[in-house]
Structures are given as C-alpha cells and as structure tokens.
Amino acid sequence: MSGADRIPDEIAMKAIDPKNYGDDSVHEAFRWLRANQPLGRAELEGVYPFWLVTKHADILEVSRQNDLFHSGDMPTTFTTVEGDQMVRNMTGGSPHLVRTLVQMDAPDHPKYRIMTQSWFLPQNIRKLEDRIRQIAREHVDRMAALGGECDFVNQVALHYPLHVIMEILGVPPQDEPRMLKLTQELFGAQDPELNRQRQEAMNNADAFAQIQAVIADFFMYFKAITDDRKASPREDVASVIANAKLDGQPINDFEAMSYYVIVATAGHDTTSSSTAGAVWGLCANPGEFAKVKADPSLIPGLIDESIRWITPVKHFMRSATADTELGGRKIAKGDWLWLAYPSGNRDEEVFEDPDAFRVDRKPNKHLAFGYGAHLCLGQHLAKMEMRILFEELLPRLESLEFAGEPRLSQGNFVSGPKSLPIRYRFR
Numbered sequence: 001m002s003g004a005d006r007i008p009d010e011i012a013m014k015a016i017d018p019k020n021y022g023d024d025s026v027h028e029a030f031r032w033l034r035a036n037q038p039l040g041r042a043e044l045e046g047v048y049p050f051w052l053v054t055k056h057a058d059i060l061e062v063s064r065q066n067d068l069f070h071s072g073d074m075p076t077t078f079t080t081v082e083g084d085q086m087v088r089n090m091t092g093g094s095p096h097l098v099r100t101l102v103q104m105d106a107p108d109h110p111k112y113r114i115m116t117q118s119w120f121l122p123q124n125i126r127k128l129e130d131r132i133r134q135i136a137r138e139h140v141d142r143m144a145a146l147g148g149e150c151d152f153v154n155q156v157a158l159h160y161p162l163h164v165i166m167e168i169l170g171v172p173p174q175d176e177p178r179m180l181k182l183t184q185e186l187f188g189a190q191d192p193e194l195n196r197q198r199q200e201a202m203n204n205a206d207a208f209a210q211i212q213a214v215i216a217d218f219f220m221y222f223k224a225i226t227d228d229r230k231a232s233p234r235e236d237v238a239s240v241i242a243n244a245k246l247d248g249q250p251i252n253d254f255e256a257m258s259y260y261v262i263v264a265t266a267g268h269d270t271t272s273s274s275t276a277g278a279v280w281g282l283c284a285n286p287g288e289f290a291k292v293k294a295d296p297s298l299i300p301g302l303i304d305e306s307i308r309w310i311t312p313v314k315h316f317m318r319s320a321t322a323d324t325e326l327g328g329r330k331i332a333k334g335d336w337l338w339l340a341y342p343s344g345n346r347d348e349e350v351f352e353d354p355d356a357f358r359v360d361r362k363p364n365k366h367l368a369f370g371y372g373a374h375l376c377l378g379q380h381l382a383k384m385e386m387r388i389l390f391e392e393l394l395p396r397l398e399s400l401e402f403a404g405e406p407r408l409s410q411g412n413f414v415s416g417p418k419s420l421p422i423r424y425r426f427r
C-alpha cells in the first residue's frame with residue numbers, strides 16, 4: 001500500500017458517517033471519490049483500515065469474484081475494532097452474531113442458498129401475483145380513505161411489503177407490528193428516532209446490546225413457527241426453511257432462525273424504502289409523474305429507477321482471500337473492502353445525469369441488488385410487489401405533490417425515506 005492510496009480522513013468520514021445518509025450529503029463525498037480516488041484506502045482511528053470501492057465497475061468486479069473476495073471472514077457490515085472484538089468474544093471467535101446466507105461463502109453458501117432459491121424464482125412467485133394484487137389494492141384503498149393527505153412512508157410504504165413477506169413467512173397479521181419494530185430496531189440502530197434506546201449517539205456496547213436483544217426476540221418468535229411447520233408443513237417459505245436439509249440432515253435451529261431473520265428483515269425495509277423512493281421521485285419530478293401516468297408500460301422503468309435512486313442497501317463488506325490487483329491498486333490478502341452501492345449507482349461513467357430521476361432511463365444497470373453469488377434472493381419478489389402496487393395506484397391517482405419536507409433515515413447499512421408527507425387526489 002502506498003501513501004497515495006490513502007483517502008483524506010475527512011472524506012472517508014463523510015462517506016461512512018450514518019448522519020450523511022440522512023441528509024443525502026454522502027453523495028458529495030462519493031462524487032469526490034469517484035473523480036479523485038475511486039479506489040482508496042481509509043485509515044481511521046478505531047477501525048480496521050478498509051478500501052472504499054466507489055466505481056460501478058470495481059463493485060461488480062469484487063462482487064463477481066466470490067472466491068477471491070469473501071463475505072464471511074470479516075464482519076459483513078462495517079463495524080469498529082471494539083465492536084468486532086465484542087462480537088468475537090461473545091461468539092468464541094466468529095465475527096457474526098447470526099449465520100445467514102449473507103455471512104456464508106462456498107462451499108456452504110450455495111448449499112444453503114439452493115434451499116429457498118427456486119421458491120423465489122419468477123416462475124414460482126408468479127403464483128402469488130393475485131394475492132399480492134389484493135394486498136396492494138387494500139393499501140391503495142387505505143390511501144384513498146386517508147382523504148388526500150398522508151405520510152406515505154409511515155402509513156403506506158412500511159406496511160405493504162411487510163404484509164407480503166410476513167404472509168410468505170407465515171406470520172399472522174396481528175404480529176406484524178412486532179416484526180416491523182424489530183426490523184427497525186435492527187437496521188435503525190444508528191438513527192436516534194428508530195433505535196431501541198431512542199438516544200443520539202449509541203456507544204458500541206449499547207448498540208451491540210440492542211442488536212443482541214433484537215436478534216434474541218426474533219429467534220424466540222420464529223422458533224414457534226419452525227416447530228409448527230415441522231409438524232404440519234404448508235406451501236409457504238416458512239415450511240421450506242423449517243424442513244430444509246443439509247447433506248441429508250435437518251439444519252439446526254440456529255441456522256433455521258438465521259434464515260428466517262434474513263428473509264424477514266431483508267424482505268421489507270428495502271422494498272418499503274424503494275416504494276417510498278418512487279413516490280418521492282414522482283413528487284419531485286412532476287414531468288416523470290405525467291410520463292408514467294400516460295404510459296403504464298414505463299412502470300417497470302419507474303421501479304428500477306426508484307431502486308437505483310434510493311439504493312436502500314448502502315454497503316456490504318468483503319475481504320480478500322489472496323493478494324490481487326483491482327482498479328490498478330494492490331490489494332493484500334486479508335484486506336477489507338466497503339462496496340459503496342449508492343456510489344456505483346450514480347457513477348457518471350455508467351449513468352447519464354446520474355442524480356436525475358428518470359422513469360425511462362435505459363439501460364439501467366444499477367447494482368442495488370448486488371451481484372455475483374450473493375445477488376439478492378428476493379429481487380424478483382421486490383420488483384413484482386412494487387410493479388403491482390403502482391399498477392393499482394397510478395391509474396387512480398390524478399395528482400401528487402409534497403405536503404411537507406420529506407426526510408431520510410440516518411444509517412450507512414440499510415436506510416431510506418423516513419417520512420414523506422404527500423397530498424394527492426384520487427379519481
């Protein structure tokens with residue numbers, strides 16, 4: 001590593017500080033990095049050094065080479081040295097509190113992924129289309145009943161994907177508020193309005209204790225569902241997980257619980273944020289609203305553009321399993337890398353006018369779902385849910401505008417719109 005590789009500390013801080021995701025100023029740091037140090041090394045106090053990968057091509061390159069860049073050897077999301085050590089002390093050396101697909105590498109990863117992969121393929125989830133449309137209609141009706149003004153995040157977007165994924169997991173509707181709260185506490189640990197303690201700056205010990213408590217709650221809840229589905233399997237993915245086998249043996253409870261947690265949590269916050277992002281983008285760009293209203297064949301374009309524009313998953317980490325070269329830099333075995341998805345999704349070399357929200361952007365090769373072996377398992381479900389909602393909503397919507405200041409949540413892992421006051425007229 002040469003000194004020239006080092007990113008100025010203030011830029012590195014700007015790119016990773018959860019607060020800067022709350023006011024969108026993080027894009028200034030990413031713009032600077034793409035132009036001046038697209039693959040630079042951050043060396044900040046209290047954290048392991050890491051490479052900040054900000055170019056679309058480099059993120060793809062790392063994601064594609066799953067043998068060379070592992071997900072599970074180091075923490076899969078960013079943490080401090082102190083935070084990492086606390087986790088390792090508690091787990092007896094592992095950097096992970098849960099063991100989900102996200103933390104696995106080959107040979108285990110493909111074996112676990114295959115357990116549910118076919119369930120999430122387009123040809124299978126197509127069977128859910130009618131039921132999802134019914135749920136979408138209920139949410140659009142609810143919006144109509146709100147009388148022309150609502151907070152789209154809190155009254156619509158947070159509930160619709162939650163309802164879909166909970167039905168898929170076999171969680172009854174009366175328990176959805178509990179699942180929503182747990183997910184918000186898990187992903188919202190960095191946002192003072194969303195974390196369990198409702199406090200400004202949580203230290204490592206507090207944040208760690210919160211995450212541990214949330215995971216314990218999740219595990220307790222899903223244990224009952226696992227027992228039920230083992231005794232009487234149904235058509236849902238809960239039954240697939242509960243009865244999954246690895247090399248002929250049932251998977252253990254810890255791994256089954258972890259599987260539920262990843263599907264339960266990855267499956268709605270991200271989709272809610274993207275759904276809210278679509279409405280945000282349409283309010284901010286009345287011309288785009290007019291375009292997609294006039295031509296519903298643009299709805300899939302609206303969906304992809306919203307996911308690109310919001311990019312709800314802000315990063316995942318990888319670590320190098322061997323010395324290698326990337327973007328002209330020498331990466332050493334063991335080096336840690338931060339894949340900056342929001343930056344890749346605004347890379348000027350790939351996207352014309354990248355900050356603009358265009359429903360007819362073509363091509364739109366965003367990497368909000370990642371790439372390679374870990375490519376989002378639920379991407380077809382997420383896109384289908386969003387498409388159906390907008391197919392139901394747009395024909396009924398005559399006007400749409402902001403009714404107040406929209407706000408983003410603070411978080412450098414999973415974050416997005418936190419409140420979106422809108423005014424609208426239904427046909």
Ligand code: HEM
Pocket residue numbers: 063101102103113262263266267268270271274307311312313316368369370371372373374375376377378379381382
């Ligand atoms: C993985 C994004 C919706 C389940 C991922 C990854 C990203 C992502 C970036 C990591 C990819 C990588 O490391 O290369 C999103 C976005 C969504 C979304 C932006 C919505 C717009 C969903 C839904 C589900 C889901 C609805 C429901 C099942 C998963 C799972 C993984 C994953 C299980 C781990 C896959 C693996 O490691 O093999 N997602 N996701 N996601 N996602 Fe999603």
